[in-house]
Amino acid sequence: MSSVLPSPANGYLWTAEIELTPETFNSVFGSIHGRLVDCEAITIDAQAAIGQLLAITAEGARLLIEDTTVQNNAILELTQARFTQIAQEYDELQNGGLKAPRVQVNALPGYASTALNVQATLEAIGAEVVYRRRRINVWSLFMGGD
16 A cells, blocks of 8 residues: 555545555545535634624614714704794785894994884885875876875
8 A cells, every 4th residue: 555645735646556445535534524624614704704794784874874864854853943934924924014033234324223123114114015005096097196
């Protein structure tokens, strides 16, 4: 019998001189068994790593969606509040109220300029418009009279 047994080092070379004995069988399949066990361990480790990556990815996506949802809800609440405010102001205008809370005024020489003065001025203009609208009639249009 040859002293060189088939092994990974010689590519499991099996010559005619090598007898099939328990020793040769165990040398070949023992080596293959060891490598199969190593491959299975690597496969299990790879599957565990893939599982961990999927879990991390899913958690990251969940957190991203959760943060985006919170931000979008905050923007939506601000938009709804602003819409409600604008709708109320529109209703006030439709119901005859003439408000100027956000009108920016600069003082004119000799006049005190405040939001209340602006409000009073706008109300006076509104009253004048209503008065002049009432004064327009057929006589004033065609004859030039009041």
